[in-house]
Amino acid sequence: MRRRLAAALIVPALMLTAACGGGDDSAKKKDASASPSDQASQAAAPKPVSDASPMPTVAGDAGKKPTITIPKGDPSGKFVVKTLTAGTGPEVKKDDLAVTKYTGKIWKSGKDLAGSYDQGGVPQVIPAGSKTYIPAFSDAVLGQKVGARVLVVAPPAAAFGAAGKQELGVSGTDNLVFVLDIDSVMPKKVEGTQAAIPSDLPQIKADKDEAATITVPKNDPPKKLVDQVLIEGKGAEVKSGQTVYMQYSGATWKPNEGLPQAKLFDTSWKTGAPFSTAIGQGQVIEGWDKGLVGKKVGSRVLLVIPPEQGYKDKAQGADIPANSTLVFVVDILGAV
Secondary structure: OOOOOOOOOEEOOOEOOOOOOOOOOOOOOEOOOOOOOOOOOOOOOOOOEOOOOOOOEEEOOOOOOOEEEOOOOOOOOOOEEEEEEOOOOOEOOOOOEEEEEEEEEEOOOOOEEOOOOOOOOOOEEEEOOOOOEOHHHHHHHOOOEOOOEEEEEEOHHHOOHHHOEHHHOEOOOOOEEEEEEEEEEEOOOOOOOOOOOOOOOOEEEOOOOOOOEEEOOOOOOOOOOEEEEEEOOOOOEOOOOOEEEEEEEEEEOHHHOOOOOOOOOEEHHHOOOOEEEEOOOOOOOHHHHHHHOOOEOOOEEEEEEOHHHOOOOOOOOOOOOOOOOEEEEEEEEEEO
16 A cells, blocks of 8 residues: 555565555555566466576575676576575465565676665565466475575566566566575464454454455444454564564445445455565554554454544545545564
8 A cells, every 4th residue: 555555555566466455556655676576467477497508606605695696698588497405394385475585686787686685675475376476486486495595587578578677677678587585484364263343343354365354333433543453463573664564454434334344445465465564664654553563473453543544634546535534454474
């Protein structure tokens, strides 16, 4: 969600979809890091092969930034996914969320792409086999085991397509090289028994791997921020400045008041992967920053955000009128 959630929610640059969480990008700012998401309309990617010639070489210990050396000459043009180090953990299966650190280069220029090991970099959560992420990431993690290090050579059809990614300096003809370190598999939602919710607050149903159902009661919304923990996580408390990985669904109060089911104006479930953002730093609307800092990883939180901590008197499209009270259910899946 953009500085609409406003400061709002940030889209990974490697996703294929244009916006994270929904067509109106309701709570996020976009970010220009290389991450798995931008190829919604390009041609189908070629099937990956395990080797080709010439190939880059990779040096460095696992868990640290690898050094990639590009050979002389042109790439083969093939989509290569080569396992350099076999993992010993669980296998990454279709639609699993693979928590992955990455390093990248442009073959022709040798230019480095900002990655997870660089200052300010964070792991990417990649939905394995997803069509909403570039195949260079989503296809590469599929079938690997946690702990694996994988070398990827991606022609345009397996990366950003003929349009390229201008903010990264990637043209539509560039072959890209990535090294992916698969750290873990992230749950798709939090687990546990949900606490009872007072009748004058929205009721939440979020027991499936899909967008939550929100029902708004027929009464006036609270005037102050509500940040009720529905499921208490067992992880560490979220600190200001951390990057937090979340599933969320959002609706407005008044347009949905008394209806059997609220119309969602945004949800992370549309993208196939959790939303991630720095929290407590003005990257999202104030109600998110204040309501989520201090909550534990593994928690489900009901946020009811008054207009002054949301979008104030600025309408955000037809589904978010001016002076809207916002309702979110947020599953906190991780924080780094």
